[in-house]
Structure formats: C-alpha cells, structure tokens
Amino acid sequence: VPLLRRMSHLEERTLHVYILNRPTFVNGIHLHKEILIYMPRLDKLTFYIKTTNEINGSIHRLCNDDIQRTFSYTNHRPVISIVDYFGTYKAACHVFSLPFPFHRLQWITNNFPPIIFSSVTDLKLSDTVRFKPEFFIRIARSFPSLKYLFVRNIRSPLWSFRESSSVNDRSYSIVEYSHLILLDIDFVNIDYVDQFLNESKTRLPCLTELVVQFNALKNVRENFTGDATRRNCAKVKRLIIKNLIDFPKDVYRYFSSL
Structure with missing residues (x-):
C-alpha cells in the first residue's frame, strides 16, 4: 500500500x-x-x-x-x-x-455470480458443500476459455451422479469443456470422477493431462474395461496418480496415448 x-x-x-x-x-x-x-x-x-x-x-x-x-x-x-x-x-x-481481465481465478465455490469470465483459463473449485450437476453446467458456460481445472470437494452428492445417468434420466445436459487440457480431480468424492470422465455427462475432447486417485479411477472405469469413459481419456498423455509409480498394464491399454 x-x-x-x-x-x-x-x-x-x-x-x-x-x-x-x-x-x-x-x-x-x-x-x-x-x-x-x-x-x-x-x-x-x-x-x-x-x-x-x-x-x-x-x-x-x-x-x-x-x-x-x-x-x-x-x-x-x-x-x-x-x-x-x-x-x-x-x-x-x-x-x-x-x-474480469485475469487468466487465473482460485477457489471458487457454489456461490459464484452468473457472469462470463472470458479471459480465465486456469480455475480452482472448492467447497464444503456438494456440487450439483447444474453447477458444472454453469462452470462450462461461465468459463468458455478454460484450459486448466482443479476441483476439491469430498462431499458426496445426496444422490449419485452415476445413478443420474440411467436411461430414463436425461434431465441434465452433457457438459463440454472444449479447451480443457488439464483436469485435477485428485481430492474429490468418487462421484465427481464419474461426472467428469463419463462421456454421457461430460465431454473433454482436448484433455491431455489427468490427476486422479487410482481407486476412484479404477472403480469409475469398471477395472479399465468400460467404454463410458474411454473417449475422454483417449488423448491423455500424462496420467498423475500419487503414490503409484508403475501402472498396471490395463491402464496403458485404456489410456492409449500414454
């Protein structure tokens, strides 16, 4: 000052x-x-x-x-x-x-205003309250230039994202992050891993770097045999899993660009 x-x-x-x-x-x-x-x-x-x-x-x-x-x-x-x-x-x-002219915005919660942050490419999300599906729709619309996304939320939704993707439930639109290249979901409830990687909920056509916990990744991807998350992971060239140095062979088969 x-x-x-x-x-x-x-x-x-x-x-x-x-x-x-x-x-x-x-x-x-x-x-x-x-x-x-x-x-x-x-x-x-x-x-x-x-x-x-x-x-x-x-x-x-x-x-x-x-x-x-x-x-x-x-x-x-x-x-x-x-x-x-x-x-x-x-x-x-x-x-x-x-x-808003800056490229970075940190620790945004559910309580963010309905405006467009056209310049923001680096965003961190964190809250002690659960993120609902419509929250991620708002994020995609409000941050159209997003390239780097970090999410922190260990609160499980009152209902599972996976349950919401049943054939009879199409109440929420598929969210697309058209420019996102890095996604850090290492410190989240497993349902948010499904929300981001399941292509019936989210599309990540440019994703090349992923930070995630192994058990959450394994469960969401059905032991690396399911197809629902394969497309979002097809271009991932860098997979960061803490406390895991050598990946199982199934991981390399699933992440074809590693």
Whole structure:
C-alpha cells in the first residue's frame, strides 16, 4: 500500500492481490481510503482482491450485498463481490472489477455470480458443500476459455451422479469443456470422477493431462474395461496418480496415448 500511494501520477492501474488472515474483508471503503485518495489522476482501476481470514462464532457475518454497497464510494468500473463461509472456521471474500481481465481465478465455490469470465483459463473449485450437476453446467458456460481445472470437494452428492445417468434420466445436459487440457480431480468424492470422465455427462475432447486417485479411477472405469469413459481419456498423455509409480498394464491399454 505505501508503494501505491507514491504512484500519484498514474492514470491507469492493475491490481491482483491475495491477503491472508486480515481481520476484516477488503471492501470499497478500504480501497478508497487506503489507495484511491492518494491517486487523484487515476482514471482506470482494474483489480482482483481476495481476502481470507479465520473466524469465530461471535463475528458478524457479512454477505455479498454488504460488501457491494461499500463500492458506492468509488467512481470506477462495475464491481462484483463474492463472500464465502466455510463452516465456522474460515471465510473468504473476492472483489473484482468488470470485465474480469485475469487468466487465473482460485477457489471458487457454489456461490459464484452468473457472469462470463472470458479471459480465465486456469480455475480452482472448492467447497464444503456438494456440487450439483447444474453447477458444472454453469462452470462450462461461465468459463468458455478454460484450459486448466482443479476441483476439491469430498462431499458426496445426496444422490449419485452415476445413478443420474440411467436411461430414463436425461434431465441434465452433457457438459463440454472444449479447451480443457488439464483436469485435477485428485481430492474429490468418487462421484465427481464419474461426472467428469463419463462421456454421457461430460465431454473433454482436448484433455491431455489427468490427476486422479487410482481407486476412484479404477472403480469409475469398471477395472479399465468400460467404454463410458474411454473417449475422454483417449488423448491423455500424462496420467498423475500419487503414490503409484508403475501402472498396471490395463491402464496403458485404456489410456492409449500414454
């Protein structure tokens, strides 16, 4: 912040900041009082600021609207805020200007806004609440340029993704990630492995790198004999399975590009 205050001559500025364990979320008032008033010539501010902090039961919980109202103090571009609470121990707040120009967005939850992030190619998803099938449809639509996707969620859906793919259930569209080349699903419930690799639910025409747990992969792929996941894995050239150095022969037969 002191360095920014000395840049009073700037007319444009881009900020991409992560702040850990700050007592309060960074909001529009903080941005105005700590930075903007020291930059009188600033005409264009592009920013992404994420604040994470530990919380306790007595803290007053702010919502998206609470943070959003604080940006009435600024006269710059439209601003979006996302506030997430993870149980009773952690909270995170993202605030950013629109349009979103950055290539990376980290630790997005179910609580993300219905806007298009055209520039984002690298995305991390994580939540303590289950991801429903429609969530992945929203992700594909909101991030059309996605190339690298990391998913963290150990919460099992209330119903299985595999059960939802029965012949009589076609309530959800097939999700396609047209440009995705890397998928990391190492730390997820097995049903999410099925959601991504089963071509009746998801299509990954460009996938070349996969990070996954062996047991989940083996079960979803029916001991590497099923056809439902074969097409999504046909172009995978790099398979990363932690704590496994030598793959069984069936893996090489299934992943024909290894």
